[in-house]
Amino acid sequence: MKNSFGNSITVTLFGESHGVAIGAVVDGFAPGIEVDEAFLAAQMQRRKGLSEISTKRRETDEVKILSGVFGGKTTGTPITFFIENAAQKSADYGDLHATPRPSHADYSAYCKYHGFEDYRGGGHFSGRLTAPLVAAGALALSALEKKGILIGTHILECATLRDKGFGDYAQDIAFLKQADMPVLKPEAREQMLQVIAKAREVGDSVGGILETAVIGMPAGVGEPFFDSLESALSHAMFSIPAVKGVEFGLGFEIAKHLGSKVNDPFDMQGEKVVTTTNYNGGINGGISNGMPILFRTAVKPTPSIFKEQQTVNLKTRQKATIKIKGRHDPAIVHRARVVQDSLTALVLCDMLALRYGTDYLA
Amino acid sequence: MKNSFGNSITVTLFGESHGVAIGAVVDGFAPGIEVDEAFLAAQMQRRKGLSEISTKRRETDEVKILSGVFGGKTTGTPITFFIENAAQKSADYGDLHATPRPSHADYSAYCKYHGFEDYRGGGHFSGRLTAPLVAAGALALSALEKKGILIGTHILECATLRDKGFGDYAQDIAFLKQADMPVLKPEAREQMLQVIAKAREVGDSVGGILETAVIGMPAGVGEPFFDSLESALSHAMFSIPAVKGVEFGLGFEIAKHLGSKVNDPFDMQGEKVVTTTNYNGGINGGISNGMPILFRTAVKPTPSIFKEQQTVNLKTRQKATIKIKGRHDPAIVHRARVVQDSLTALVLCDMLALRYGTDYLA
Amino acid sequence: MKNSFGNSITVTLFGESHGVAIGAVVDGFAPGIEVDEAFLAAQMQRRKGLSEISTKRRETDEVKILSGVFGGKTTGTPITFFIENAAQKSADYGDLHATPRPSHADYSAYCKYHGFEDYRGGGHFSGRLTAPLVAAGALALSALEKKGILIGTHILECATLRDKGFGDYAQDIAFLKQADMPVLKPEAREQMLQVIAKAREVGDSVGGILETAVIGMPAGVGEPFFDSLESALSHAMFSIPAVKGVEFGLGFEIAKHLGSKVNDPFDMQGEKVVTTTNYNGGINGGISNGMPILFRTAVKPTPSIFKEQQTVNLKTRQKATIKIKGRHDPAIVHRARVVQDSLTALVLCDMLALRYGTDYLA
C-alpha cells in the first residue's frame, strides 16, 4: 500500500494542495471513544504555527467529520476527516511543471506519474497533506491519554541552535502541549524565532531536529522481527515531508561508545522493572521495555526558498533557473512537531490495538 | 504482520537461535531467475565476518533451498531458505531467563511472550536470524545486478574511527563486494581491526555507522505518502538487531544548514536529468530521482559483553548481577553490512516489482 | 483490514446511510486514465434500478471527485469519490436500535460495536454504501474496456423464474451494458418485473441469482495459493450485502458429475489455446486460463419487508415484534448487478496491476 498504513487501525490519506479537498479515513478505532472537538481544533491551530514565522497562506482548515462519529462518539466504522481547500491560488504554480523546484518532489513525481500529477502547490506532496493526519492524530492522542500514555515533541535543534533535552517527562510534555513554540529552554525560544525570522528576511529557510518522548507505554508492545517499534515509528516518520533521519535513544551517538558504557542496566523501582539509563530509548529488541520511548527526527530546511536556483526545463531538456513565488515557510519544525505527535499516536494506537484487541482504546 | 514484510515480494522469517532450524520464505520473485549458488555461499561467508574478530561459534551455516527453485532457476512460487542449527550449546544460556541481559531483548520479550519465549541464545531475537535474510538477499542482489542496480555498504565509522566516504560509486561498490573488511580507506581497516581486537581483550564491545549506496536505480520508484523509499528502507533497517538510527543523504547534518546551501540543483548530463549535489540521498518526496541512493545506519555496540553487569532477577524481583558467558562478537558492523545490503536489495526488488510488475526481475 | 481491500490498487470505503456523506478512496490507479463522467453517471443511474420496482428514497447520488483527477485524467494519487447524503429521514429508524430487524446487521453490529454504531438506516451496513463502489467501479470498467476486458452481469434467476444463460458473450455483455433490466431472455424481463411488483404489493421481497461473465482476460493472472482468482473475487462478492453464495463455472452442479464429464479438454483455436467446454469458469488452479470467467452469486431476498416480524427488545431482553417502515426495495438483484460488475472490475484491475505493474492500465 501507499496512502494507507497500519494493521489493526489503518489511516488512508487523500487529496492535493490545490484540489477540492484533502482528508483522511481512519479505520479500526474502537467504538465509544469521545471526540474532543476542542482539542482537535487546538491541534489544527498548533499545526499552523506561530503567525509571525509561518506561511501567509491562511487556510481556515476547518475539519469536518463525515463518518464514523455518532452522538459525539466513535462508532467503530471508518472515521473520515475532511478539509476543503479554500484559499488555493493556482496561478502561482503554473510554470513549475516544466522546471522542477530543487529538492522538492516535482521531478521525481514527474518520473513516477508521467506528467499527469497535479503539480499545483506540490499536489499530493504538499505539506498541507499533514493537516488531516493531525486531525486523525488528535483522536489518537486523546484515546492514548485516557490510557495514561502521553506524547510530546520539542525542537531540540533549529539551525545551529539547541534546546535542552527532556527533564521531568510528564511536566515537559504537559508544558509542550500548550506551548505556542515547542521549546523547553526559555531563551532558546527567542533565539530560534530570531534565526527563523532572519532566514525569512533573506528568502532562505532553516531546518531542525525534533525530539519526541512517550511515557506510560506498557512493556511488551512491538511486533518484531519486521514490525519492531522502531520500524513502525520510523516508517511513519519518514512519510513526513522533509524528514531525512530518525534515531532512537542515543541514536547515532551510541555508535561511538563502548558496550559497557551504553548498555542500560536493569533495576527495581518498587514493583516495576526499570533501567537506570535509557540509551536505547525505551525499546529493546523492537519491543517496548516500559521506559520512556525517545526518538529524534532530522527535518531538512524547507526547499521552498525565494532565491534564484538552478534547475532544468523538462520540455526543452536545457538548464534553466527558477525563482519560487507564493507563500512559503522559512521553517516548519515548529509546525511539524504536531504532525510528529500525531503520527506517533496513530502508530502506537495501531500497535496497542493489535496487541490487546480492537476494544482496547474504548 | 510481524515476521513478514513486502507487498509484491514478501519475506517471512522463522526460527530461533537454538531451535531446530532457521529460515526464510520469499514469495513473489519472478520465475526464471538464475540462482547463483557460489555468490550465495560467498555472502554467507561474508556475514560470518573476519575470523580474527568474530564469534567463536562456528556454525557451518549451510543453506538448503527447500522450494521454489527448479533446474537452478526460480519457479515463481515461494523460495524457502533453510539453515539447520548445528552448533548450539544451550547450557550456556539456561540462567539468563530469570536475569535479563542489559540492552538485549530478554526482558521486553519476556513481557510480550509471558515467559514462553525460547530464551536460549536470544531465541528469535538472535543476530543469527539474519543468516536466512542474507541468503534471500543474495538472490535479490543477483537479480538487481542484472538490471544494472548495484548496492554496496562500508563501515563509515567504527567506535570513534572514521572511513572516507564514497568516491567513485561503481568502483567502490565493486571493491566492497570482494572486501573481507568493508572499509574504503586502507589505513582505516587496520585501525578498526585494532580497536575491535582491543574491545575483545577487555571483554567489551564497539559499534559503528554503516553507509550504503545504491546506483542504477531508475527515477520514479517509491510509494508515498506512506511507503516512501525512506519509509520502506528504514522499516527494514530498523529490523536489524542493534540498529538505532537511519539517515538519508546528509541526514541529521542537513538540519543545521540553510535551504540555499543544501537544496540539490538540477542539471542535464547529456540526456539525463541529474542533481549537482546529492544532499537528499537520491530521494525526493519519497521517490527515487535517479541519483545514487545514500543512507547510513547507527549500529550500537553489541550488548553481549563479558564484564559484570547490573540486572534484576525476574523471579525474586530483586537486583542482581550477571556475567555473560559463551561466544560473542566484540563488534558486528563488519558482519551487519551484508545484512544491510541484503535487506536493501529485498526492499528495492519489492518496490520495483510493485511498480513494473512481477516479471520485471526475470 | 476491514474497509479496504486490494494489493496494488486498494479501495477504502467510508460512510453511513444517514451520516453526512459516503465515499470511497481508490489508491494505486495508473496516472493518465481518462475519467468518463457520462459513463460514471450512467452507472450510478443503473444502480438506482428501474423506478417502478425500486425504493422511493430518491437520493440524487451526485458523485463528486475530491482528489486524484486533474484535467479529466487520473493523476496516480488517491481518487476520492464523494456522495452527500441529502434525503435521509432518520425519524423512520429511531426505534430499531432496541429491536433489531431480522436478518439485518442490526443485532450483530450491536454486539460488535457495543451499541455505539450509527444504526440509522442500517448505518455502515446499508446497501447505500455500494454507491461509491459503483463510482469507483466505473473507472475500473472503463480502464479494462480499453484493454479489451469486458464484464457483464445478468439476473439468471429471480425468485423461481429463470433467464437463459450467456450465449455470444460479447453481444450479451454489450446488450446488458445498456439494459435497464439486465435479463437476456425478453419474456423473462416481464415475468421478473411482475414477480417483484407482486412481492411489493404484499409487503414482501424476493431474491435471485446474478451471473457475471468476463471476456478478454489474459491467461496467467491470479495469485495462488491464497489469492486465487476465485478467492479474490469471492472475497469481494461476499462483501456485497445480501450475497450468501458464490460459485464459478458449473459451481455446485459440478459436484454431481464424473471427472470425465466435466474436465475441460484443451484445443487450439488458430494460435490460441482454448478449452472446448468451460465448466471451470475460465480459472484453473486459481489462475485465469484465457477462457471467459464465469461466476454466479446468490442474493437473498431483501430482509426489509413490511410484514410484522418477531424480534427481541435488547433493553428489556424480552420477545418483541417489529414492523419496518420507510422506503425499501422488494428486490435488489437488478440493482446489485451494477455493484457486482464494479467489484469484479476493481478486483481484476488490482490483479492485473500486481502482475503487470502499476502503469498497466494507463
Next chain:
Amino acid sequence: MKNSFGNSITVTLFGESHGVAIGAVVDGFAPGIEVDEAFLAAQMQRRKGLSEISTKRRETDEVKILSGVFGGKTTGTPITFFIENAAQKSADYGDLHATPRPSHADYSAYCKYHGFEDYRGGGHFSGRLTAPLVAAGALALSALEKKGILIGTHILECATLRDKGFGDYAQDIAFLKQADMPVLKPEAREQMLQVIAKAREVGDSVGGILETAVIGMPAGVGEPFFDSLESALSHAMFSIPAVKGVEFGLGFEIAKHLGSKVNDPFDMQGEKVVTTTNYNGGINGGISNGMPILFRTAVKPTPSIFKEQQTVNLKTRQKATIKIKGRHDPAIVHRARVVQDSLTALVLCDMLALRYGTDYLA
C-alpha cells in the same frame, strides 16, 4: 500477498509436490498454547483418507516443527511445520509439461510462470500442499476447542448421493472428529464408498459437497465491509484446490424464497439472543450473530482420471491426447474435509485475535 493469508495471525505456505519439502509458517499465535502432537498426527492421518479409496502414494507425512514451539508450548514467534517429500516418483510426470492435463493448473501455471514452474506432480498446485495446512490447522482447532469453539465437516453430497444435514451440532461434531469417513447417515457411508470404488474401477472420479458447522462462536466477530466473515472464510475455502463454490446458510436456495419465509426471527433463550431459524448461517452483515456458522463448498471431481483425454501440445501447438499415469484419488471429499476444518479454524483464530488481541487464544 499470495502464499500468505491473515491479519493478526498469518499463514505462509511453501513447497512443491516433488521438491525437497513442503511446509507452512504460522505467525502470530499466542504464546503458551500447548501443542497436542497426538491430535496433530491424527489429523494428518485423517487427511490421508481411507486407504481403500485413496491414492496409493504412501507418504509418511511426518510433520516436524522447526520453530516457535519450546517445551511443548507455543512461544509466540513463527511456528514452522515441515514435511519432507520422501516418496516422489518424478518419472511419472515428465511428459506433462508439454501436454497440460485438462482442468488442472498445468496450462494456467505455464502462462503465469512462463514454463519455469516445477510441473512435477502438479508442483505448487498439488493437493499435497494442503498437508502443512492441516498441521497448522490442528493447532488452531486445539486452541479454539479450549475456548469452546468447535468445528466439524461432513460430506453432504458425494456424486449424486446425499447425507443428512446436521442435527444436534455438538454431538455430530464430536462424531465427525473421530469418524474415518465423515458422513452422518450410516447407510450413506456405504453407498458413498461404493460410488467412489466404482469410479476408481473405471478410471474416473467423483466430486461432492462438504458442509461445515462451527458452534460456540461469540457474536460480534467479523470485519466488514470487506472482511466479512463470509469474505474471509470463502477466501480461504477457494484456495483449496478443486473448490468451485461456497455458500452460507441456505445458500443458493435462499434466492428462491420470499423474504418473509427466510428472514431469521430473533428470540430469547434464557439470557441469550438466538434466532428461531438459521437461514443466514450464523452471520448477519458479515458479523457472527452467535448462532452456528454453517457453510458448504462444492468440490469438483478430481481432474486426474485415467481415461484418455484431449489436450494440446504446447511446443508443437497441435491437438494431442493424454493418458495420466501415476497414483491418483478417485475422490478427495473425504480427505478435503480435514483441510476445510483446518482453514476454517485458522481464519477464525485470526479474526478472534484481531478482535480480542493476540493473547486471546492463550
